[in-house]
Amino acid sequence: MKLSSGTVRMIIPAVSLAVLLSAVFYMQPRAMSYTGLNLLFNLAVPIALATIAQMLIMAVNDLDLSMGTFVSFAACVTATFLQSSPFVGLLILIGAIAVYAAMGVIIYLRELPSIVVTLGMSFVWAGLAVLLLPSPGGSAPDWARALMTSKPPVVPMAIVASVVIAAVTHFLVMRSSFGVLIRGVGGNSRSVERAGWSVIGIRAATYALAGLFAVLAGIALVGLTTAADANIALRYTLLSIAGVILGGGEFVGGRVSPVGAVIGALTLTLAGSFLSFMRISPDWQIGAQGAILIVVLGLRLFLNRLEKREKNR
């Protein structure tokens, strides 16, 4: 059997998701239903969107440590301005996306480490979120609520949304010429520049796109929770990075996989539910999540070795 390395990259996250899912079904057969699946994967939608945003940043060899605070900020805007005066809310969110684009440009122009700039920005977003909502509150715009709780026939919303996100970003990053440019900047930015493209422009667009997906994550989150809080999505920074890596992405070289990233996000979400089904004491839940992460990555190493052996033969 011949497998391209891209296929192997896809197989591991898909297999780990399938294994986890069947384990959950085995322990709790009632989860194997429309409602069950929706409940299992509901919270995966915003995480998947944030993971895609992180993946875009990682595609140009950067890392966004402000993802969690930015999604929280977007959620706070959604629950306040976007709900009460949609026009102002929209302007704020567009402004935030513009800030992301500017961040991409500044990091490139001044050759700054992205980790530090986004670290600084994470304070800014957290501060803005606290100013907007000093205590948990606000309410979701009706359309966001309706969208996130809608019940499409046969397949639950959470699954539909994940498939749509994966399909759209796969087309955008892997099939469109803009996607080739993004990955090209990550792979070899000088050659992209020599070919006559503006690296600044590409980076600005990539960051803006990442900002857009992060904003969508915030909106989706508020649609699910109906209210927001300044700390609502702080975990997303680490979850999104882990999701990208779990999905077969790399930190450098523009090697990313949007479908893998979405599957990675689903796997991480499912790991949480899996552990509560296992009746593991809450003390050990975080630790078990770490263990699952290690097992999946160990599996990936094993499959990569197999692949290499095939190649050498």
Add this chain to the structure above:
Amino acid sequence: MNGFGPLVRKPWIWSFAATIIVWAVTVLFTGGASSLGLSQAALTFAAFSVIVGIGQMFVITLGPGNIDLSVPATMTLSGTLALKLMDVQDGMIVVGLVASILIGIAIGIGNYGLIKLLRIPPIIATLSMSFIVQSIAIWSNRGLRIKPPEVLAGFSTSYSFGIPNVALVALLLSLVAWVLLEKSIYGRWISAIGQSTFAARMAGIPVDGTRFATYVLCAVLASICGYLLASFSGGAALNMGAEYLLMSIAVVVIGGTAVAGGNSNIPGIWGASLFMFLVVSMLNTYGFGAGTRLILTGVIIIVVILAAGGKKALR
């Protein structure tokens, strides 16, 4: 532009300049009344950031992608277990310290084991590790708050010659780290690995051994810091390490260590740690709310990075 002499070209000078400005602005507001108290508080809290920052700096020096995210969990676990072991007995202070160092060594071995055996990027390896360590801490803590032994609590909250004892400990550790980094073969090795792992390997440097030692060193410093912090604040708390994750990275980078690795400096960590504490207390003094304080902290970090990056453009 070269008239300023060699001092301007030192990467750490920027963080000290910023620190002095912020200190002066804060003291001006209070009319000079609080200058001693402010300096002592700054030294105390900076000391904790310095200790974890040095460990993080060694790891970051190893080159792109090397970072230790298990610092907060390590601090929590070491603080929790050490206090539990000492059980308020003064005679157990040294045993507690040894235990916390052993915990650090174990976590460091675990971290590098994952990185090496599973070929996982360090960010994910240390993150997974920190989940497990945090779980152990939660399990062993059980919400109990054990007090530190009295002598230890007294030591960590008092002053010698007007300087907080914890700051003296941090200074001692910084000196050791400085010797390690600048004068020992180990320091040359980590810089070489950070500049080019491939070249370092070709030159016969034991790359794996050096990286291993570095991750262990970082974990040990984090656990010593957890031990001191738990003694200083009168008990271990499960979230006591939380703010030190971003802090340990921030002080390293603001201090002028190259994030791409291969070039590090210890004085900058002191400057940056003092700076980070003073910024927050300055904003407090001026009566800003939590939100505004966070925003200004972020803006100031970015401005400092921009200013420090500017000298690169001059070169």
